[in-house]
Amino acid sequence: MISRRDFLQTSMAASAILGASGYGNWGRLAAQQSLTQDQLLQFDTFGNVSLIHITDIHAQLKPIYFREPSINIGVGDNRGQVPHVTGADFRKLYGVDDGSASHYALSSGDFSALAQGYGRVGGLDRVATVINQIRSERPDALLLDGGDTWHGSYTCFQTEGQDMVNVMNALKPDAMTFHWEFTLGSDRVNEIVEGLPFAALGQNIFDAEWDEPAELFPPYKFFERGGTKIAVIGQAFPYMPIANPGWMFPEYAFGIRDENMQAMVDEVRAAGADLVVCLSHNGFDVDKKMAGKVTGIDVILSGHTHDALPEPVLVGETVIVASGSNGKFVSRVDLDVRDGRMMGFRHKLIPILSDVITPDAEVAALIDEQRAPYEDALSEVIGQTESLLYRRGNFNGTWDDVICDALISEREADIALSPGVRWGPSLLPGQDITREDIWNVTSMTYGAAYRSEMTGEFLHVVLEDVADNLFNPDPYYQQGGDMVRTGGLGYRIDVTKPQGARITEMTLLKTGEKIDADRTYQVAGWASVNEGTEGPQIWDVVENHIRKQGTVTVDPNNSVKVVGA
Numbered sequence: 001m002i003s004r005r006d007f008l009q010t011s012m013a014a015s016a017i018l019g020a021s022g023y024g025n026w027g028r029l030a031a032q033q034s035l036t037q038d039q040l041l042q043f044d045t046f047g048n049v050s051l052i053h054i055t056d057i058h059a060q061l062k063p064i065y066f067r068e069p070s071i072n073i074g075v076g077d078n079r080g081q082v083p084h085v086t087g088a089d090f091r092k093l094y095g096v097d098d099g100s101a102s103h104y105a106l107s108s109g110d111f112s113a114l115a116q117g118y119g120r121v122g123g124l125d126r127v128a129t130v131i132n133q134i135r136s137e138r139p140d141a142l143l144l145d146g147g148d149t150w151h152g153s154y155t156c157f158q159t160e161g162q163d164m165v166n167v168m169n170a171l172k173p174d175a176m177t178f179h180w181e182f183t184l185g186s187d188r189v190n191e192i193v194e195g196l197p198f199a200a201l202g203q204n205i206f207d208a209e210w211d212e213p214a215e216l217f218p219p220y221k222f223f224e225r226g227g228t229k230i231a232v233i234g235q236a237f238p239y240m241p242i243a244n245p246g247w248m249f250p251e252y253a254f255g256i257r258d259e260n261m262q263a264m265v266d267e268v269r270a271a272g273a274d275l276v277v278c279l280s281h282n283g284f285d286v287d288k289k290m291a292g293k294v295t296g297i298d299v300i301l302s303g304h305t306h307d308a309l310p311e312p313v314l315v316g317e318t319v320i321v322a323s324g325s326n327g328k329f330v331s332r333v334d335l336d337v338r339d340g341r342m343m344g345f346r347h348k349l350i351p352i353l354s355d356v357i358t359p360d361a362e363v364a365a366l367i368d369e370q371r372a373p374y375e376d377a378l379s380e381v382i383g384q385t386e387s388l389l390y391r392r393g394n395f396n397g398t399w400d401d402v403i404c405d406a407l408i409s410e411r412e413a414d415i416a417l418s419p420g421v422r423w424g425p426s427l428l429p430g431q432d433i434t435r436e437d438i439w440n441v442t443s444m445t446y447g448a449a450y451r452s453e454m455t456g457e458f459l460h461v462v463l464e465d466v467a468d469n470l471f472n473p474d475p476y477y478q479q480g481g482d483m484v485r486t487g488g489l490g491y492r493i494d495v496t497k498p499q500g501a502r503i504t505e506m507t508l509l510k511t512g513e514k515i516d517a518d519r520t521y522q523v524a525g526w527a528s529v530n531e532g533t534e535g536p537q538i539w540d541v542v543e544n545h546i547r548k549q550g551t552v553t554v555d556p557n558n559s560v561k562v563v564g565a
Contacts, residue, residue, distance in 0.1 A: 035101065035353070035356055036356070037129075037356055037357050037358060040350065040351070040353065040356055040357065041130060041133050041134075041350065041357075043134075043137070043332060043334075043346075043348050044346070045137050045138060045334060046334035046335075046336065046344075046345070046346040047226075047334050047335045047336030047337065047343075047344065047345070047346075048225075048226030048227060048228060048335070048336065048337060048338075049142075049225050049226045049228050049230065049275060049334070049335040049336075049337050050134060050137075050138035050140075050141035050142070050225075050226075050332065050333070050334050050335075051141065051142050051144060051277065051299065051301065051331075051332070051333040051334075051335070052131055052134055052141050052142065052143045052144065052330060052331070052332055053144055053146065053301040053321060053323045053330070053331040053332075053333065054127065054143075054144075054145055054146070054323060054327070054329075054330055054331075055145065055146025055147065055148065055281075055301070055302075055303035055304075055323050055324075055325065056146065056147070056148040056303055056304065056306050056324070056325035056326065056423070057124070057145075057148065057149050057152075057164070057325070057326060057327045058148055058149075058151060058152030058153070058180075058325065058326055058423040058424075059149070059150065059151055059152040059153035059155070059156035059161075059163070059164050059443075060122055060123075060124075060152065060153065060326045060327050060425065060440070061123070061124050061153070061155070061163070061164075061167060061367045061370065061371065062122075062123055062367065062371075063119075063120035063121060063122050063123035063126070063354035064120055064121065064122050064123075064326060064327075064425035064426070064440075065115050065120055065121070065425055065426040065427065065428060066121055066122070066325070066326045066328050066425050066426055067108050067111045067388070067390040067392060067426040068086070068106060068107055068108050068308065068392060069086055069108060069392035069393050069394070070086055070087055070108040070109075070392075070393060071086060071393050071394050071395070071565075072084050072085075072086050072393075072394060073394050073470075073471070073495055073562075073565045074285075075471050075472070075473050075495055075496070076473030076474065076475075077473070078285050078288070078475070082307075082309055082313060083284050083305065083307035083309060083322060086107070086108065087107060087108060087109055088109065090106065090107055091103060091106075091107055091109075094106075094310050094311065096310075099114070101118055101351065101353065102310070102351070104117075104118045105118075105121065105308070105328070105329075105351040105353070106308055106310065106351075108392075111388065111390075111426070112388050112428050112429055115426075115428055116428070118353060118355070119353065119354055119355040120354040120355070121326075121327075121328045121351065121352050121353060121354055122326055122327030122328050122352050122354065123327060123352065123354050123359065124167050124168075124171070124327055124363060124367060125359035125360050125361075125363040125364035125367055126327075126352050126354055126357040126358075126359050126360075127171070127327055127330055127352055128170070128171055128359075128360035128362075128363040129357050129358055129359060129360045130330045130350055130352065130357065131143060131171060131330065132360060134332055138334070140225045140226060141225075142174045142175075142223060142225060142230065142232070142277075143171065143172065143173045143174050144173065144174060144175050144176070144232065144277070144279045144301055145168065145173045145175070145176035145177075145279075146176070146177060146279060146280065146281055146301055146302070146303030146304075146323070147176060147177045147178045147179045147180075147181065147236065147237070147281040147303055147304075148179050148180045148181075148281070148303065148304070148325075148423070149164055149168060149176065149181065150164045150165065150180070150181045150184060150192070151180035151181060151183060151184075151423075151443070151444070152180070152423050152424075152440065152443055153436070153439060153440055153443055154374060154377070154378055154435065154436050154439035154440075154443060155370055155371055155374050155378070156443065157439070157443045157444075157445070158374060159370070160184055160188050161181070161184050161188065161192060162192075163370035163371070165192055165196075166366065166370060167363065167366055167367055167370065169196075169197060170362065170363055170366055171363070172197075172198070173198045174198055174199065174221075174223065174232070175198055175199035175200075175201050175221055175232050175234065175279060176196075176198065176199070176200060176201070176234075176279070177200075177201050177202055177234040177235060177236050177279050177280070177281050177303075178200070178202060178205070178217075178234075178236045178237065178281065179236065179237035179240070179244075179281045179303075179304060180244070180444075182240055182244065182248065182249045182252070183244050183245070183248055183444060183445045183446065184248075184445060185248050185249065185445070186248065186249040186250070186251055186252060189249070190216060193216055193217070194216070199218065199221040199232070199234075200216070200217055200218075200234075201217060201218060201219065201220060201221060201232065201233065201234020201279060202214070202217040202219070202234045202235065202236040203219035203220065203233050203234060203235060203257065203260055203261055203264045204235055204236055204238060204254055204255055204256065204257040204260065204261070205217040205234075205236050205252055205253075205254060206252065206253045206254070206255075206257075207251065207252070207253070208250065208251055208252055208253040209251065211253065214252060217234070217236075218234075219233060219234065219260075219264045220232060220233040220234065220264055220267075220268055222268070222271070222273070226337070228274045228275055228337045229272050229273050229274045229275070230273065230274065230275045230276075230277060230337075231268035231269075231271075231273035231275070231276050231277070232277045232278075232279055233261070233264050233265065233268070233276065233277070233278050233279065233297075234278075234279050235261070235278055235279065235280040235281060235282055235290075236254060236281055237254065237281045237282070237304060237480065238254050238255050238256045238257075238282060238286070239254065239479040239480060240252070240254045241253070241254065242479050243479050243480050243481065243529075244529060245446055245529040245530075245531065246529070247531045248445070248446075256282070256286065256290065256476060258290060258293050258294055261278075261290065261294050262293075262294045262295070262296075265294060265295070265296040265297060266296065269296055274337050274340045274341065275298050275299070275335065275337045275342055276296055276297050276298050276299075277297075277298065277299045277300075277301065278290075278297050278299070278300045278301065279301050280300050280301060280302050280303060280304075281303045281304045282302065282303075282304060283302070283303075283304040283305040283475075283478065283480060284302050284304075284305045284307045284320070284322055285305070285475035285478060286475045286476060286478065287300045287302045287320055288313070288315055288320065288475065289474075289475045289476060291315035291316065291318040291320060292315055292316065297318050298317070298318065298319065298335075298341075298342045299318070299319045299320075299321065299333065299335070299342075299345075300318060300319070300320045300321070301321050301323070301331070301333075302320055302321060302322045302323075303323070304480060305322075305422070305480070306324060306325035306326075306392070306422045306423075307322040307324070308322060308323065308324030308325075308328065308329050308349060309321075309322040309349065310349045311347070312333075312345075312347050317342075319333070319342075319345055319347075321333055321347060323349065324349070325422070325423065326423070326425060327352060328351065328352055329349050329350060329351055329352060330349075330350045330352065331347065331348070331349050331350070332347065332348050332350060333345055333346070333347050334346045334347075377435055378434065378435060378436040379434055379435075379436065380434060380435045381432045381433070381434055382433050382434060382435055382437075382438065382543050382546045382547055383432075383433045383546040383547060383549060383550055383551060383552055384430070384431070384432055384433060384550070384551045384552070385427050385428075385429060385430070385431055385433055385551070385552045385553075386429055386430070386551055386552065386553045387429055387552060387553050387554040388426065388427070388428060388429055389402065389426060389427040389433075389552070389554070390426040390427075391421070391422065391423070391424040391426075391441060392422060392482075393482065394420075394470065394482050394483055394562075395482070395483045395485075395493075395560045395562065396485050396486075396557045396559075396560065397485075398554040398557075399424060399426075399427075399441050400418050400420075400485040401485075401487070401554050401557055402542065402545075402546070402552055402554060403416075403418045403441070403442070403485070403487075403526075403538070403542055404416035404417075404418050404485055404486065404487025404488070405487060405545065406541050406542045406544070406545030406546070407449060407487060407524035407525065407526070407538075407541060408487050408488055408524060409545055409548075410449075410524075410536075410541045410544055410545055411449060411451045411524035411535075411541065412451075412522070413451060413488070413522045413523055413524035414488055414508065414510070414521045414522045414523065415454075415459070415486065415487065415488040415489045415508070415521050415522070415523045415524075416485075416486065416487030416488060416489075416523070416524050416525060417462070417484055417485070417486060417487075417523060417524075417525035418484065418485040418486075418487070418525065418526065418527075419481065419484060419485070419526070419527040420466070420470075420481045420482030420483050420484050420485060421481055421482075421527075422481060422482060423441075424440055424441035425437070425440050425441070433546055433552065435539075435543065438539050438542050438543055438546070439539050442526075442538045442539045442542060443539065444527060446527060446528065446529070446533065447526055447527065447537045447538045447539065448526065448528070448533045448534060448535040448536070448537060448538070449524060449525070449526045449535040449536050449537065449538045449541045450524065450525055450526065450528055450533050450534065450535045451522065451523070451524045451535060452522075452523055452524075452525075453520045453521070453522060453523070454520070454521055454523045455517065455518065455519065455520055455521070456506065456515040456516045456517040456518065456519050456521065457517040457518070459489070459506065459515060459521065459523070460503055460506060460515070460517070462484070463484065463486075463491065463493075463503045463506075464499055464500055464502060464503050465499075466483055466484045467483060467493060467495075467499070467502045467503060468499040468502075469481065470482060470483055471495045471502065472499070483560075486559065486560075488508065488509050488510060489506065489507070489508065489509060489515070489559070490505075490506070490507040490509050490559035490560065490561075491503050491504070491505055491506045491507065491559075491560060491561070492504045492505040492560075492561040492562075492563065493560065493561070493562055493563070494563045494564045495562065495563070495564045495565055496563075496564035497564070505561070507559075508521070509559060526538040526541075
């Protein structure tokens with residue numbers, strides 16, 4: 001008799017075969033200009049339960065370009081493991097044909113050329129079409145939003161998230177969890193959550209004063225689907241007060257809270273749950289570790305680190321699904337749940353190729369309604385780019401180089417520091433740069449561009465601290481994001497070293513001199529988590545810089561020497 005683990009592994013193999021043939025097929029069809037929506041969405045319905053997962057939309061209502069990272073270093077046990085495989089190695093691992101649509105959607109190579117052929121991705125009106133198609137085949141499918149939804153654009157900032165709330169409500173999710181939403185401030189978050197027509201979940205969102213679960217965010221919710229009792233447990237971003245300003249939500253505490261997660265899994269199992277789903281914003285490596293520590297979770301829908309994987313990863317008997325970001329993908333997971341347990345699954349990561357998928361008319365009209373009051377401001381052309389502008393990568397992206405150049409120029413600084421956030425669409429060479437484009441990579445509620453004096457010793461401490469967030473071999477000490485971007489400052493980093501010994505050879509680029517620990521430097525930056533930070537808003541700084549440049553050209557950035565990767 002086949003064991004449950006063998007059955008799941010067999011299902012995994014079937015999923016891999018389906019994914020590989022599906023990706024290869026629609027990739028070749030798109031290259032021949034013959035890919036249709038039906039072919040893109042084709043799926044052999046399986047089992048009795050369907051999950052639909054979207055995450056890390058970052059307020060992108062309209063189709064965009066979005067380049068995946070060319071470098072994503074894994075350390076410790078995750079060295080060389082997905083999602084820390086990129087480029088040609090990634091395509092080889094998953095059998096992705098060079099030049100195919102899956103190459104374009106999932107990998108960074110030849111991005112500008114492939115983007116010209118395959119077009120934009122995302123758009124919540126296209127996402128709505130995909131969701132509706134899945135619901136036509138499985139009417140009781142669960143739609144689950146992994147968070148980072150009410151943040152990341154001009155209109156989201158201006159409406160305090162209301163534009164995204166209105167559009168997401170039209171998609172009719174069943175539950176969501178949270179991260180950047182809390183940077184709207186707890187009063188605004190509480191106001192929105194109290195009016196949501198679906199569950200706002202977070203087993204790890206606690207009252208900071210009493211260290212008790214926060215009443216507004218229940219740990220889980222039960223659903224009856226396909227004759228199955230399903231428990232969805234929410235897991236908000238654990239490191240909110242560290243990665244983001246804790247003063248914006250002082251009454252809440254977070255953390256991973258493995259013990260409480262285990263208690264919640266045991267509680268829902270005791271209450272008759274046949275299937276346990278964790279809707280997570282931990283990040284993929286943290287989810288892998290949690291899956292190895294907490295027993296009884298069938299599926300983790302992973303968010304935060306923006307990874308897009310065409311196949312799930314199995315940790316024991318837990319299936320971990322990664323669904324990308326910025327509305328670029330929708331994951332469908334069909335499950336066979338019988339006799340109180342998951343017996344098998346099928347999965348498909350559906351790329352939202354905007355030129356192939358017909359927009360849902362009602363959602364398209366709703367999106368236009370949200371944007372209409374701001375259309376003139378959004379569409380104003382500030383400059384042009386001759387370079388591909390993107391953000392993703394462990395150490396630098398060309399958009400970040402532009403931001404650092406703007407900080408040094410506009411704030412008259414020696415050195416610039418820009419946060420290693422992973423959100424923000426890309427622009428192709430030859431495109432206009434609009435105000436909306438600038439806000440898409442800078443919009444946040446604490447965007448003041450400070451100018452401060454820092455010693456060389458303090459700069460070293462900053463770099464070491466951020467590097468440990470990224471390269472600590474224990475995923476539970478990785479607090480999200482990529483390495484802080486630097487302008488005017490070069491350094492060497494050995495990712496295999498312990499904290500305090502990773503960063504060496506710090507250099508002031510404009511003179512070539514080594515950074516002096518005792519010398520004071522003028523440093524400009526933004527996104528400080530400190531309350532009361534003063535300075536012009538970063539989007540104004542960048543806009544002023546680009547207006548003066550007229551046309552932006554970004555030279556190759558070789559200021560960071562990486563060893564041990």
